[in-house]
Amino acid sequence: MGIIDLDGLEVRLGGRLVLDGLTGSLEGQAIGLLGPNGAGKSTLINTLLGFHPPSKGTAKVFGLDSQRDRARMRGGIGYMPENDSFIGNMSGVRFVRYMAELAGLPASEALERAHEALFYVGLGEVRYRKVNTYSLGMKQLIKLAQALAQGPRLLILDEPTNGLDPMARQRMIQLIKEIRKQGNARLLISSHLLRDIDETCDEVLILKGGRIAALCNIEEERRSNRSFIELETVGATEQFSVSIRGLGCECACFPGGRIKLVIPDHIEARDLYVIASEQGVQIRRMNQRRDSLEDIFLRAMDNELGRTAHVSV
Amino acid sequence: MSVYKHIYRTYDGRVTPAWTRILVLSRYAFAEAWSSKITVGLFTLCLLPPIVFLIGIYLANNPIARALMGMRGPQGLVINAKFFLILLQVQCWSALPLASWVAPRLITFDLADNALPILLSHPISRFGYVLGKFVALFTSLAAVTSLPCLLLFAYQGYSSPLPWAGANLQIALGLLGGTLIWIAFLSILGLALSSWVKWRVMATGAIFAATFVPAGVGGIVTGVMRTRWGFLLNLPFMMTSLWHRLLGAPESIRTDFLLPTESIAAMLVLACLLCAAMLNARIRAREVVRG
Numbered sequence: 001m002g003i004i005d006l007d008g009l010e011v012r013l014g015g016r017l018v019l020d021g022l023t024g025s026l027e028g029q030a031i032g033l034l035g036p037n038g039a040g041k042s043t044l045i046n047t048l049l050g051f052h053p054p055s056k057g058t059a060k061v062f063g064l065d066s067q068r069d070r071a072r073m074r075g076g077i078g079y080m081p082e083n084d085s086f087i088g089n090m091s092g093v094r095f096v097r098y099m100a101e102l103a104g105l106p107a108s109e110a111l112e113r114a115h116e117a118l119f120y121v122g123l124g125e126v127r128y129r130k131v132n133t134y135s136l137g138m139k140q141l142i143k144l145a146q147a148l149a150q151g152p153r154l155l156i157l158d159e160p161t162n163g164l165d166p167m168a169r170q171r172m173i174q175l176i177k178e179i180r181k182q183g184n185a186r187l188l189i190s191s192h193l194l195r196d197i198d199e200t201c202d203e204v205l206i207l208k209g210g211r212i213a214a215l216c217n218i219e220e221e222r223r224s225n226r227s228f229i230e231l232e233t234v235g236a237t238e239q240f241s242v243s244i245r246g247l248g249c250e251c252a253c254f255p256g257g258r259i260k261l262v263i264p265d266h267i268e269a270r271d272l273y274v275i276a277s278e279q280g281v282q283i284r285r286m287n288q289r290r291d292s293l294e295d296i297f298l299r300a301m302d303n304e305l306g307r308t309a310h311v312s313v
Numbered sequence: 314m315s316v317y318k319h320i321y322r323t324y325d326g327r328v329t330p331a332w333t334r335i336l337v338l339s340r341y342a343f344a345e346a347w348s349s350k351i352t353v354g355l356f357t358l359c360l361l362p363p364i365v366f367l368i369g370i371y372l373a374n375n376p377i378a379r380a381l382m383g384m385r386g387p388q389g390l391v392i393n394a395k396f397f398l399i400l401l402q403v404q405c406w407s408a409l410p411l412a413s414w415v416a417p418r419l420i421t422f423d424l425a426d427n428a429l430p431i432l433l434s435h436p437i438s439r440f441g442y443v444l445g446k447f448v449a450l451f452t453s454l455a456a457v458t459s460l461p462c463l464l465l466f467a468y469q470g471y472s473s474p475l476p477w478a479g480a481n482l483q484i485a486l487g488l489l490g491g492t493l494i495w496i497a498f499l500s501i502l503g504l505a506l507s508s509w510v511k512w513r514v515m516a517t518g519a520i521f522a523a524t525f526v527p528a529g530v531g532g533i534v535t536g537v538m539r540t541r542w543g544f545l546l547n548l549p550f551m552m553t554s555l556w557h558r559l560l561g562a563p564e565s566i567r568t569d570f571l572l573p574t575e576s577i578a579a580m581l582v583l584a585c586l587l588c589a590a591m592l593n594a595r596i597r598a599r600e601v602v603r604g
Contacts, residue, residue, distance in 0.1 A: 049434050051598040071331060071436040079434035088426045089345070101337045102435040104328035113324065120321060132426070146431065151324025184323045 001063050002027040003154060003186050004048065008057030011040075011047050018043045020210040021057065026188075028203025028217065030180045033190040034297060035207035041190045042082060044207065045158055048188075049079060061154060075104055078147030078185070082158040084139060086146075088132025092123055095131055096146045103150035110149070117149040118142075121175060137168035144175065155179065157189045161196050169196075176200045198293040206300040213300035218293060229269070229288055233257040235281035243275050257284075334437045338445025339452075345422065346415045346453060355414055359407045359457035366400050366465055374472035392469050392477075394562040397484050400465060401556050404458045405495045409524065412496075415453055416503025417516035419446045424595075425511050433598040443592050447500050454496035462488040487559035495552060498581060505588035508595040524548050541570050551577045 002025035011019040019040045033041045046052045047059050050070035059066040064073040087095055093114050100110035118127040121141045126134070131142060140160065147155055160176065161169045177200055180187055191197050197204055198218070206214040233240060237257045244261060245251050251261040263272075269286060276283050329337075346352055372378055373390040384390075423429060432442060466485050470478025478485070503520050510516040531546030544550045555577050557564045564571065 046599050049598070051430075051433070071438070074434060074436045075328070077434065079431065081430045081434075083427060083430075085427045085429075085431045087422055087428045089422050098337070098341050099431065099435065101329075102334055102432065102437055104331075104334070104436060105324060106327060106329055109324070109326055143431070148321060150435075151322065153323060179321050182321050184321060 001025075003062060004031070004188065005060040005063070006057070007060075009044075009047065009054050009059050010056035011043055011052050012055040013043065013052065018210050019047065019054075022207075022212055023057075024205065024212055024215050026203060026205060026215075028186075028201065029183065030176070030187040030189065030201040030203070032197030032201030032204040032218070033188060033207070034194065034197055034204055035192065035213070036301070037192060039207040040210040041192075041207055042158060043210075045079075045156055045188070045190055048156070049074065049077065076153040078103075078150055078152030078155045080140075080143045080147045080155070080157045080160060082162060082190075086131045086139065086142060088130065090131055091128050092118055092131055092134070092142055092145075093127040095142065096149045099146040100149040103152075105150060113149045113151065114145075117145040120148065121145045122171065136163050137165065137171075140164060140168070140172065144172070148179075152185055154186045154188060157187065159191055160189065161191065161193065173199050194293050194297055204293065204296065206297060208301060214296055216296060218296075221293070221296065227263050227265070229261050229263060229272075229286060231259040231261070231272070231283055231287075232285035233259060233276070233281050233283055235276075236279055237281065240276060240279055240281045243279060244272060247271060247275075331436060334435070335441050335445040335448065338437070338442060339448040342419045342446050342449035343453070346418050346449060349414070349418065352411070352415055352418075355411045356453075356457060359404070359411055360461065362403045362407065363400070363461035363465060366396075367468065369396070370465060370469050370472060374469070374474070392473070394481070394484050394487075394560045397462070397466065397488060398556060398560050398562045401458075401462055401488055401491050401560065402553065404462055405492060405552070405556075408454045408458050408496060408499060409521070411457060412450065412454055412499040412503045413517045413520040416450055416500070416520065417507040417510070417513040419449060420504055420507040421511055421513045421516055424508065429596065430598045439593075439596050443504065443596055446504055450500040450503060451496055454499060455492070458492040458496055459489060462492055483561050487556070487561065491556045491559045494555070494581070498585065501585055501588045501592075505591040508592055541572060542576075544570065544572055545576060545580045551580060 004026040006022040006024050006026075009019055009022040010017065022044070033044065035041050043052060044059075047054060048061055048066055050066045050073065053067055061073050062076060066073060087098070090098065093111075096114035096117055097107075097110045100113055101107060105113065115124075115127065118124050121144050123138060123141050123145060126138065131139070134142060140162070144157070144160065147157070157176070161172050164172060173196065176187065176189065179185055180200060187200070189197065189200055202219040203217050204214070205212065234257055237253060237259065241251050241253050241259055244259075247267055248264045249261045249267060251259060253259050263269075269288070272286075273283060275281075369390055370392055372382070372384070373392050379390075423432065429442075433439065437445075463485065466478070466488060470481075502523060506519045506523060507513075507516045510519050525548075528547040528549055531543040531550075533543070534546065535541065535543030551572065554564065554566075554572055555574070556562075558574060
């Protein structure tokens, strides 16, 4: 059983098919939900929260049905919506406490955790100000704080970096990374920004036209891509390639001193420099592939049939 | 998670029972409603008439006080169903401005700031949300209607040298029933209209308009078509008839204008159902656009 289990999930809204037979099990510590605008990311989140009833199939979170066990399921979820959603007339701490109490925390615990959550996200100094006086970045952070205050097992973040300036975005990404690193809560992060997902998630579900276009483990993709290196060299390239083959690398040489190689786990880039130095070869350029998620995403988008692609490199 | 140790931890302590979340909503709604000085002012004004009626009961039951004030007899100060009917009408109508002011404060802040997706992502249903707000408004209105009316009834029962309370129990039941019906109706009407009008001042106006504009239309229908059924749109008329009957006070209007109690009840139920439908359409985490 995964954190989120989808079984033939179909959702119709206003007579229009928005999610079309989603099936899959999401098990990562931080799951990214990617897709172009209108792909169905927010609808999937709303369905998981029980806002939209499925017209067919089921969606389960921690084994609890999103419709039948809605109240129990929501008790373990912290939700940060995409758009502005708060009570502007309340102070930050009062708003977060209110949400924590609604989640089931006793009043005194809720107050304590509200203060803690606000300090945690960096709003400690402004917690007594009314929420409608906050800047856009602060409003994003207070949505995160209210989702954290109840101590959820699953944190759903819908476009968490929406409308943030680069510094605020970096702060948000850092917070998400910290939460992920501490490992107490699973994360489901929806975004149309590849970079956000790439930096924070270890598993990705790509939606296209309401269907699953790809479902894969980014960590594994990263591991496989980390071992793929492109070199531009000057000097005795042939001799150099023979030597690095001796280390256990798979290697292909191209004109102009270009070499593509896949290195085993125990070999570091430093070893290549050592051999190059010994043989008087200059490594002018070394390129380790880092854009794996972009590749996955583009392949998923190119897949016109929109069939599920368990991508591997 | 500590203020000084910036780490995140899940909560694994005690969780409150699910039904108490409605009381959480009510508590915060109360706080919101009563944070306004205008609410306090209206509440104070609503409690002034009972003081006048209290003095009336005191004088009616105290010959020495009447003599001191130069009144010869208890004429004009008979404590009966009609006396309590006036009290009931005064209190119920004075609750209208209070409801019109408080109801929008309970709903419109949530709607204006799009708070429903966050509120409803917690373990609380849409019904629970409305019920929580309803309880807050209903209780506030009960404090200016049912409570003073019943307290004055009890005071009259205590002050009267005769075994008055037992003989006039219908008045107490009528006061309780009359006020509960009215404030329940006002609460649901107030919440329904507030959920559709995001601007608070407009919502306050809409509640007044919903009470009195159909009465005008009903009057036109009655006048043009020469039928008593036009009064079914006249809320003040219907409620006055209902209160007369509940307290057992004689009705002073033409008998051919009298509406059957069943039709009044049916009309109120219909209005409540309409309000419930309005709330059902608006109190949603996400709006779905058709087509």
